[in-house]
Amino acid sequence: MNKIHAAITGVQGFVPKDVLSNEDLAKMVDTSDEWIITRTGIKERRIMKDGASSDMAAQAVQALLKKTNTDPAEIELVVLATVTPDYPFPSTANVLCDKVGMSNAWSFDLNAACSGFIYALSTASQFIETGKYKKVIVVGVDKMSSIIDYEDRTTCVIFGDGAGAVLLEPNQEGLGVQDFILHSDGSGREFLVQPAGGSMNPASIATVENRQHFVKQEGKQVFKFAVTNMAEVSAAIMEKNNLTSDDVAWLVPHQANLRIIDATANRMGLPKEKVMINIQKYGNTTAGTLPLCLWDYEKQLKKGDNIVLSAFGGGFTWGAVYLKWAYNS
Ligand code: UT7
Numbered sequence: 482m483n484k485i486h487a488a489i490t491g492v493q494g495f496v497p498k499d500v501l502s503n504e505d506l507a508k509m510v511d512t513s514d515e516w517i518i519t520r521t522g523i524k525e526r527r528i529m530k531d532g533a534s535s536d537m538a539a540q541a542v543q544a545l546l547k548k549t550n551t552d553p554a555e556i557e558l559v560v561l562a563t564v565t566p567d568y569p570f571p572s573t574a575n576v577l578c579d580k581v582g583m584s585n586a587w588s589f590d591l592n593a594a595c596s597g598f599i600y601a602l603s604t605a606s607q608f609i610e611t612g613k614y615k616k617v618i619v620v621g622v623d624k625m626s627s628i629i630d631y632e633d634r635t636t637c638v639i640f641g642d643g644a645g646a647v648l649l650e651p652n653q654e655g656l657g658v659q660d661f662i663l664h665s666d667g668s669g670r671e672f673l674v675q676p677a678g679g680s681m682n683p684a685s686i687a688t689v690e691n692r693q694h695f696v697k698q699e700g701k702q703v704f705k706f707a708v709t710n711m712a713e714v715s716a717a718i719m720e721k722n723n724l725t726s727d728d729v730a731w732l733v734p735h736q737a738n739l740r741i742i743d744a745t746a747n748r749m750g751l752p753k754e755k756v757m758i759n760i761q762k763y764g765n766t767t768a769g770t771l772p773l774c775l776w777d778y779e780k781q782l783k784k785g786d787n788i789v790l791s792a793f794g795g796g797f798t799w800g801a802v803y804l805k806w807a808y809n810s
Contacts, residue, residue: 487606487617487649488657488807493545494645494776495537496763497529503638510634517638522739526641526764528626533567535576537644538622541772542581545646551616553581559588560605561620562597562768564675564795565627566590577620586618593665594673595735595794597621597768599802602647602790603661609651610658617649621768628675630695639737640696641764645772656785656807662718662800664710669797672702707741707793712748715791718801719749726750728787730806731778735792736760736770745791767794782806 502525503514517523529537538561546553561574568576574588593600598621608614625640649657677693678684688694711734719729732751734742739760746756757774766773771790775782782788784806791801 483653483655485610485612485651485653486655486657486659487609488652489647489775489804490650490807491545491549491648492645492772492775492779493541493548494643494773495540495544496527496643496773497537499528499530500525501528501641506638509631510637512634512638521639522760523638523764524761527643529624529642534563534565534622534624534644535567535573535580537624537642538573538577538620538646539580541644541646542577542618542620545618545648546581549648551648553583554585555616556583556586556618557614558605558608558617559583559586559620560591560601560617561588561622562591562593562601563622564592564594564597564767565624573622574620593794593798594796595737595765595767595770596792596796596798596800597794598771599661599790599792599800600663600798602658602802603663605649606658609649615651618646619649620644620646621770621772623767623769625765625767628694628696630692633695635700636696636698639765641766643763643766643769643773645769645776647772647775652807656805658802658804660718660722661802662714662721664714664800665796665798667796669706669795672699673795704738704741706797707737708744710797710799711735711741711791711793712745714799714801715745715789716748718789718803722803724787724803729789730755730786731782731788732756733771733774733788733790735794736763736774737765737793741793749789779810782810784809
């Protein structure tokens with residue numbers, strides 16, 4: 482029997498309708514459209530005004546199930562990546578399954594910040610490759626607006642809200658996830674962190690007054706690590722799988738900063754036309770960026786395309802996944 486690979490057989494995104502533009506932000510903090518565009522590539526982002534991460538995930542998954550003619554009861558496992566769960570517990574994956582009627586699935590959340598989707602995809606793919614399951618859903622979702630300080634110009638211009646989901650099914654034609662390289666280094670926690678609300682600093686009047694429930698980032702430090710590690714791991718997965726830049730059809734990079742994306746593409750020797758970019762309209766949606774890119778570019782993808790997904794995020798966490806696209810849409 483041919484080896485079983487975990488293939489993406491459908492992708493769907495969801496972004497809330499409310500737009501927060503650079504011009505809107507310039508009225509809230511001391512910034513400008515020109516600064517944000519030049520330093521990050523972001524023009525606008527979406528904000529979820531009513532509802533939680535599970536609501537965005539539910540919108541994406543419901544549409545995904547419809548599009549792939551899948552009955553919610555057929556789903557066996559849901560792996561959901563997020564740093565903005567509905568609650569500390571129960572998991573957002575549990576809430577999502579209830580909202581969508583995936584009553585036969587077991588489900589859990591996974592936290593790897595901006596690398597959440599590649600961690601979740603790699604984890605979920607194991608359950609398909611072993612032959613254990615036939616239908617698994619992977620979700621990347623974040624409602625970053627719930628943990629962003631809209632008085633802090635160094636973070637509020639970067640992040641946005643959104644969700645994306647993929648269906649994974651077995652493939653025995655050699656298509657699907659081929660390989661992954663994942664890393665983490667917890668010594669990076671001081672540079673990108675939500676300081677309070679966990680067991681380290683439980684919520685108190687002082688933590689609220691000190692604005693410690695919001696994301697804190699030392700942008701320059703994170704940039705240095707991100708630009709090096711995302712480029713290195715993307716080149717490493719190509720080398721490990723004997724892929725030249727001609728062999729790679731698409732790079733799907735985490736959308737944190739256009740300059741980090743450019744450095745990664747350069748290191749891989751890829752021209753701009755092979756790089757998925759939607760940062761200008763959604764900003765950094767953390768675990769949502771990669772499935773939102775696949776969703777935006779789905780119509781351009783062809784069966785057999787070699788695709789490298791790569792990300793870097795809080796933790797630090799980083800890595801790359803190499804897959805062969807499994808369908809023409
Ligand atoms: O997705 C998870 C991983 N995160 C990342 O990958 C993010 C990595 N970091 C970055 O993308 C960049 O570091 C930022 C976009 C966050 C910042 O860009 P930068 O080019 O590194 O700027 P900087 O932090 O060095 O700040 C340059 C200047 C500073 O002013 P001074 O000290 O030179 O006077 C900042 O105070 O820009 C100032 N500044 C701003 N000015 C206008 C910082 N934020 C803003 C702002 N508008 N929003």
